[in-house]
Each structure stands twice: as structure tokens, then as C-alpha cells.
Amino acid sequence: MKTRREFLQGLIVSVGGATALNACSGAATIAATAPGQRGRFYTGNEMALVSRISDLIIPRTETPGALDANVPGYLDGLMTDWASDETRSNHREALQLIAARLDAASGDFLSANEDTSIRVLSELDSIAFSGGSGLGGYRSLKGYITQAYFATEEGAMEELKWVAVPGRWDPSVDITAGD
């Protein structure tokens, strides 16, 4: 079976873009932290919280979930390698606020059962997206989780069916059941 890169190279040659060949080499390496451990930025507790929230927001279904795609590790890399001190500080404060609110609603969010976890996070999410104040940090976290998931190979390829080289533009495609 061909890898994606081999597939791309074959396609590029077939449509005549010979100069593309070497462009497939030297892809960036993403410095993501492995799940379930203290991160480069996150403490152990923060990593556990981000992991739990990521799993609840984007669970494994017929396709990989946020944990399968190592979204918590991606976010740990994002905070370490991309974020400024100000962004890191805001993110850390947001996690503390989110943890406090979820713990207040569930007793101890990280040890709560599945139903309770889903219920309290859904309530928090609902408040955050209906104009609730003080939850900008949660919306930001949810944005990071979602964008990171769809930027991984699992999220882009298996969930979104991202196509590297569409090869054509069709401005009118009917959405049918099952699409």
C-alpha cells in the first residue's frame, strides 16, 4: 500500500508538476507530548483535565476521537512552542476556572462517572455559548481542541475526508443522505 506521500508524488508527476517532487521531503515534525503524563507545559493535573474535556468534546465514534489523535499532547506543544507568556498565563487561569466550576457541579470532575461528566460539561458549554460571562477561556480551550483535532491526520483524513489534491472545482454538489 502506498503512503500518502508516495501517492501525492505519483499524482504530481501524472499531472505534469515535475518540480514538486522534492517538495514532499522535509515535512515539519510536530512536537506533541504523549498522553497521560506531565507535559512540557501542563502539570499532571492540567493534562488530566484537558484530556478528559477533549475526550468528552470529541469522543471516539466510528472515527478516532481527540485522545486517539493526541489532542492534549498537541495543545501542550501549542502552549510550549507557540504561545506567548500572556497566552500561557491566560490559558492556565482558564483551566483553573474551568476545573473549579466543573468540580463545584460534580464534586470531583475527574473522578465523576461518565453520565455526570457529560452532564456538567454540557451545562458549562451551554452557558459559555449562550452569552455566559467569564467563560471566554472555555470557548478558547474548545477552539484549541477542535482545531487541533482537525489538524491531525486522524481528524483531517478520517473525520473530515480532507482531499490533498481535489483536481477540479465543482460548485454545486447535492448533499444526500449519508454524506
Next chain:
Amino acid sequence: MTDFDAIVVGSGMSGGMSAKELTERGLKVLVLERGPEIVPERDYTDQLAPWQSPNLDNVPQDEIRQHYPKQYGGVAYAIKESTKHFWVKDDEHPYEEAEGTNYDWLRGYHTAGRSIMWSRQTYRMGPQDFTANKEEGVGVDWPVRYEEIVPWYEKVETFIGIAGSEEGLSQLPDSVFQPAFELTDAEKSFKQKIETTFNGRNVIPARIAHLTDATEEQRSLGRSNCQSRNRCHHGCTFKAYFSSLNATLPAAERTGNLTIIHNAIVKGLDYDPASNRVSGVQVIDAETNERRTYTSKVVFLNASAIASAIILLQSKSEAFPTGLANRSDQVGRNLMDHVSGAGVAGIMTGFDDKTVFGRRPSGGIYIPRYANVTENDKPYKRGFGFQGGARPLGNAGGQIAGIGRDFKEAHKRPGPWRFSVLAFGEQLPNPDNRVTLHASRRDRWGNPVPIFNVTYGENERIMQREAVKDAKAMMEAAGCINITSNDADLSKPGNRIHEMGSARMGRDPATSVLNGWCQAHDVPNLFITDGAFMTSSACQNPSLSYMAFSARAANYAADLIAEGAL
């Protein structure tokens, strides 16, 4: 005996065309590029998949603050971790703004310049654009008329490749086209409703410099049709969109007459009063600071409107104490851009069962100028075109309510269709809008730092205010809901990256720098064919016009050399 027949300063949009035309006429040409070489196989990043760029492809925030505050502030959408090497670092290439003014000087210093990062919207100017100054008593009269440029538009269009549709509009003449990117259903509905409701307004497919039916000549340069990836800001290994690196420079190269030197910053031009000619081009090596002088029969400045003006201002002599070819005192003045800011968006209902396949690379719809063309009741001069389009909004930003399976799967659906338009308006020439040189501050190569003093006038403010009203009315007529606008918060001068006018052409040497051939009135072997020559800005994206005038001037200069006049 000179080192070369011609020296072209700059390898971007217009410099590439100058070099192509001059070399194809058999002249030995040296292209001086101030930045490093771009090698597509090494430097284009369009083949990276989303997961191959770290940090969501974002440039680290501290790095933006240190190196890209102006560039990123101006075009955050284009400056990614995988594309930042196409943009200058502000701390290495500083400039200043006069108190109370702002200017976005957004640049790429490398082979092909900004032709690698442009947005590829490609339109001719119309007959009205060449006569408006004279009719209204604004600025100076263009020394040429539209009809004189038509053959050069056709020549350039055939070579570069433009996807577009023939519309027969007098104010926006058709180009030589390859098939257009077809409108989406929502755009077709918008077009039908606008053209029915507003007599004289048209909604047409954006005209973009992408190949959709590559010619034999284009294929011979290694170019192929657009693959609808929309990765253009990363370079294009299919060479499907026009850039000088994808087209004009390879065409020049294959003549065997091209020499290109990188990291060559032009410090100034030597002037010989005895012959009244530019006698040499002084260069600083950006990496070693070594200084050299190259000679040629003719010099083309294609460094960009601003940089070409700066080179002239730096080239002082006894004969030209305020800068070469500046007896008119117009060098650096009349700096224009397109004024923007009137942006309106809304949701189009009724298309939720539709989506698209492929990623259209640029544009969508274009609404050609109607103000003071088909509608003559406007409280402002000139006019604007709207760029825009309709696309499924999608949900990928994560900013919708819900968690779990439903939230996850919502991202697979296209979401509602959002229609947006943004006005690009003409800026009137004003001699007080200018770039000058700092008296003492120097960059790392010892060249004076430029100072911008550019503001918009009342005409631009009124125009954009009225454009917002027009856009809202059209959105309403098209049946959009949730219409939002930004109340015409004007773009910063320079932000549309269409700077022009800083060495305008005109009929009178006392009031203009160049004649109708882009040739300096004061110095016959000096030509400027980047945006500096523009006598007025029109409202169309200008790159095509820069290239048409470049091709025309290059062939004129080649004729003069052949006649022994230069």
C-alpha cells in the same frame, strides 16, 4: 562597452515581464534581486498536509512580536509557519510613519517578490480610467489611452493565463480568457437577483491568473492546470497560478540571455551628465556588504513602486540634487493604494442541501464598477469594484455549542452559506501623500530608512461609506439574513498591497517623472514599469496593467537600442 544590454532591478510581477520581453528581443539582461533565491523544490510548502505543520501552522506569538508586527498585522491570513519565509522581517527592513499616519508596507524580498504571494485577481483597466484625470482636473492626464495598451494586454494575458468569462462590459474590458471558475448556486442566485434589481450592475466570476486550460506554451514552461487546492500562498508546485518564478523568469531563462543575481540591494544609480544617461547601478551584497557597480545600456526599475522611488531619491548628483529624474519633484509623491474597508456579509438561505467539491483558489464573484459608469448620482468621484463570494461557512473553528458525537459530526456538514463582499476603491492622486528618506536613520546596509506620510481624503471616505450602503442593499435584495457590516472602517494605506503612483507618467516633464513609454523625461535610458508609473489608480487590481506596460516599455526600449538611440 557595458556589462549588459539591460539591467532590471527587481524580479517580481513587473520585473519578470520586463526581463522576459527584453531577453526575448535578444538583449543580454541582468536581473538584480535584493533577496535570496527561492527554489520551488525546496521552498514551496504547498505539499504539506495540515498535520505536517506544527502549532496549527501558526507563527509563535513572540516571533510575530519580534519580527512581523507590521507584516502580520497587515496580512495575518497569509503569514503562517509554513509561509513566513515569503515575508520580510520588519526589524530587518524598518520604515517609519509620519506622526498621526499609518502605512502598511507589506513585502517579500526573494525571487519573484510578491508575485508568489499575491491573490491573483486580474483585471484590465478600462477606457474611462485613462481619461478621468483630464476630465475631472485631478492630478495630471495620462499620456496614453486604453486603445494603445490593448495589444499589450492581449500579449500578456495570452502568456500568463487568466480564468474568466467574457462579459462585454465597457468599463472592465474582457481579457484573453481560459474557462472561469463556475459560480456556486448561491452566487448564481445572487447574480440573478442583483442584475434584475439594479439595472447596470453585474455580478461576474472573479478573473484570476490561474490556468484552467493550459496552452502549449504554458505547458512547455512546466505549468499545468489548477488543481483547486487553494494552497497558493505556499507557492504552487503545479505552477498553475501566475508568478514570475512560475512563468516569466523561466521564459527569460530559456533564451540564454538572462543573468540573475540574488542578495543584490541597489543602493543607487550613477548618472553621467555628459551623455545624460544612467551609467551604472550600485549594488550592495546583502550578505557580505561587498559593493559592486554594474553597467548597461538601459535600466528598468521594477523594485516596486515604493522601492523604485527610494532608489531614485537615494541617487543624488550635482545635476539631480533631489534625486535622479526628479526635476519635477514628483518622485515619491502621489503614492496611492486601493481603499477598502466597506465589507458586508450575510447568510443566504435555501442552499443547505448544497455543498462544493474542491477548494476554489481565489475570488468567487466580482461586481465591476458601476459608480459614475452606469449610475451617475454619486456624491464622490470614480468608483469601486466588489470582490466576494458565497461559501459554506463550516464549523471547524469549534465555536458552536455542544459536546460529544453531535458536536463532532456537525463539522462534517457544510453549514449555512455565507455571502460576503469587500469594496476595492480608487484613491485619488495627492502630491502630499508621499514617501521620503529619513535624514539620519539608516538600515543595516547603510541605506536611509523611508518615512511614509499617506492619508486618505474625503473622496475615499465618502466612497467607502456609500459602498457599505450599496452592499447592504444588494445583500437585502439577494435575500440574505443576519447582514453584518463594519461601517467602512477604512483599510490602512498600503494594506491592499497595490501601492502605485510614486513616479507618475504624464505629458509634461515639469509635472511628471515618466513619459508615456514609462521612460524618464529627464534620463532617456531609465525606465520604470512597476506601479510607480501609474498616473491614477483606477479601482481594478493592478498587476496585469503593470505587466502590460512593462512588456510595452521593454519592446520600446529594445527598438531604441536596435536603432542605436540608447
